[in-house]
Amino acid sequence: MGNVIKIAIRNLMRYKRRTFLTSLLITVGVVAVILFSGLSGSFKAMMIGQITDSNLAQMQIHKKGYVSSIDSMPLDLNLNQKAYAGVENILKEHPEIEAYAPRIKLGGMLSNFTETTSIRLNAVDPAREVKVCPAIEERIKSKNGGKRSGLIKEGEIIIPEKLAKGMMIKEGDTVVIVAHNREGSVNGLNFSVGGIIEDLLGPQGKEGIIHINDARALLRVEEKEVTEVAIRVTKFSRLDAVFAGLAPKLHEFRNPKGKAVFEIHTWEKLSPFVNIANMIDLMTISMKIIMIAIVLISILNVMMMSVYERVREIGTMAALGTLPGKIMALFVVEGLFLGLISAVVGNLIGLAGIYLLNVYQIRFSFGRMDNLLLSPEVGFADLYWVSGIVVLVSVLASLQPAYKASRMEPVDALGHV
Amino acid sequence: MSLVIAKDLSKTYVSGGVEVKALKGLNFEIEPASFISFVGPSGSGKTTLLNLIGCLDKPTRGQLVVAGRQVNDLSRKEAAAFRGQALGFIFQAFNLFPVLTAFENIEYPLVMIKSENKSNRKERVLKALEAVGMLEQKDKYPDHLSGGQKQRVAVARALVIQPKLVLADEPTANLDQKTALNVIRLMRDMRDEFGTTFIFSTHDPRVMDEAEVTHTLVDGMLISSETASAGGGANG
Structure with a gap:
């Protein structure tokens, strides 16, 4: 040779x-x-x-049917306390889940006492949200340019950049959020603007942020219901495998009519960037x-x-x-x-x-x-x-x-x- | 036993729809260690005959035995293997491989055909180079050799596998007269030294004089066979 x-x-x-x-x-x-x-x-x-680290998270669990009507942010498709507890049990047991965080998604009216406009809000548990989306704080512009202490406090709101610019809202201003709950009754709360957040690609990239407790108060929710559970896995390369492991477990949860209670999606199904x-x-x-x-x-x-x-x-x-x-x-x-x-x-x-x-x-x-x-x-x-x-x-x-x-x-x- | 036996050997080509009878029922025998020439004008069938003896082509009719083997119906692979074991070739245009040195050209059949080990190869190639007087030029590429030197390398390449028969088609056609005679005499010396049969074709009268037996072909027919007197060529 x-x-x-x-x-x-x-x-x-x-x-x-x-x-x-x-x-x-x-x-x-x-x-x-x-x-x-x-x-x-x-x-x-x-x-x-x-997209996954600063907004969407790598996976999300919702009540069945939520994603297909995600644009209208329906409150009647929230997970009740019992369902959320069931999800938590599954996630806690999975060794490849690094973190998970509950969220409530809602729509409301934002007023700066001069103008009023609609706003989409993501209500989060700040301590858990930063573990699921570790880069979310980097998107928030602070007045002095320094690092914020914690993602958000109760009584605060983070306003999307475009909205803030259009309504000339600045950090420290007071605004009112008015929202109606599942039953249709309307409630309003004052918020202090804690920061301005950069917009991201996709509908969920233009949401304001409030504390999850404030969302429950605004919506007059008694029990700890959530709209979605955001998930982060230990290794991104294992995402599909983790998804494949979680999906059948969640599928076992059935309502009295025998239909699946939950749906789970990876970021690919949730972001237009795919x-x-x-x-x-x-x-x-x-x-x-x-x-x-x-x-x-x-x-x-x-x-x-x-x-x-x-x-x-x-x-x-x-x-x-x-x-x-x-x-x-x-x-x-x-x-x-x-x-x-x-x-x-x-x-x-x-x-x-x-x-x-x-x-x-x-x-x-x-x-x-x-x-x-x-x-x-x-x-x-x-x-x-x-x-x-x-x-x-x-x-x-x-x-x-x-x-x-x-x-x-x-x-x-x-x-x- | 004769080295080459041809009985009623014929070859017909079809060229452009026309049948061309290149060889017409040749009968001859060639003895081992002989020095034979086939002569004749262009188109007389010399090259065709050498191609048949060299198993490069197949006869249309008749029997051909070379080195004790019936070669009429050899497959492509069998023919290649037979050529590699029993036959050596010398070409008019030398046909040395330009990317190989003189040494490597001679070594080629031992490497690519016989798979000899390295030390044996070296010994045999050096011996062949010495026999043809090309030891000094062993590292030169064909481009740096004269026509006569190239043909000497070609002779060494043909002999290095120690074939029973060497076929040379117009081996001197591209050489001047003096070099041509030197090459033919070298071939005869090699026959004397190694006992290898040489069959060559030529239409150069000065070269054909060197052969011991001269067969003359005209229009595909063998019209005469002359044997030279002892110590000289066919014409004495």
Whole structure:
């Protein structure tokens, strides 16, 4: 085999310019895939992190039917105290649940005593909410720019940025929230504006925040009912597995009519960003397909030319007694090495590119989020995958020309002009 | 026993819908360790005959036995294996592999066909290089060798597997007269030293004089066979 490799490499070096140009083309394809995967993967991971860690949480449990009518924030689809206790029991027992937090979602009217407008509110238990959404406090703009002590206190409200700007509400102002409860009776409470929160992608990204006890007082709720339970898992990579484990347990809870009481969703079912994430995945796959096409066409082209130019040599090999399988191996190894060398060089340049992108930090804005930092990275699994595909496609592209070479009649090949 | 036995050997091609009878019922025998030439004008069937003896092509009719083996119906793989074991080839255009040095070109059949071990290979290649007077040039690539030197390397490559028969199709056609005679005499010396049978085709009268037996082909038919007097070529 060593001699087959030696001859194959020398034949590659024999047409230096052609080998260089083909290798360059494949290398550019590999580098493009690595850089694109690194950047898009970083963007996707960062956005998912932003959405799950600062607002949505990784999973949510609701009363069955809530998510399909989430826009109207129906209070009659809250979980009562008993149902919430059942959910808590399941979550407490699960070793991969890092934290969970109850929330009440409600709609109301916000007044600054001059103007009145509608507002969506997320009522939270601050100590537990920050464990489920550890980045939520980073979204809140404090007047003095310093760090807030605790997410929210009773009697406080965090106002969405756009709303605050439109109504000229500032931190420290007093506002009134008026809301009607499940039975239709209306109640109002005064709140002190504790901060302004940045908007995020999706409907839940434009909600104000109040303390869960205030929400219960506003809605005149006696028992500790909740609208949703937000969940954080210990390892995000295990999210689907945890979901798969929780779903059947929750499904066991049935109402007197025998229908399921709960529904559970991962962030993917709750955020419109999933469509962008899917688009990013699609673009990454498209880049890989383009790379495969580049490798396939360029190697096929080079190997076909190589066979055509060396017909007499192939005839000589066959005449001297070289078996067809060895002739085929010579050409396949040639294609394989062309792909392998390009993949190795492409990986090295791609990794250098990723390193440089991290050194010269890329910052960008997305929606209303500014100064987002991309930290592109590429895993060894991705590198192996890209290299494996390049080598595999190189071998596949070499097979047809190599087979053609091995099937040549020596008498015809020797007479080729 | 004869090394090559041809009985009623015929080859017909179909070219552009027209039947071309390249060889018409040849009968001959070639003895081991002989030095044979087939001569004749272009299109007389010399190359076709050498291709048949070399198992590069199959006869349309007749019997052909080479080195004790009936070769009419060998498969592609069997023919390749037989060539690698029993036959050596020398070509008009030398056909050395340009990416290999003289040493490596000679080594090629031992590596790719015979799978000899490294020390044996080296010994045999050096011996072959020495026999053809190319030891000094062993590390040169074909591009840096003259035509005569290339053909010497080709002779060494043909002989290194110690074949029973070496076939040389117009081995001197690309060489000047002096070099051509040197190459032919080298081939004869190799026959003397190793006892290998050489069959070559030529239409160069000065080269054909070197053969011990000269078969003349015209229009695919063997019209004469001349045996040279002792100590000289076919024409004395």
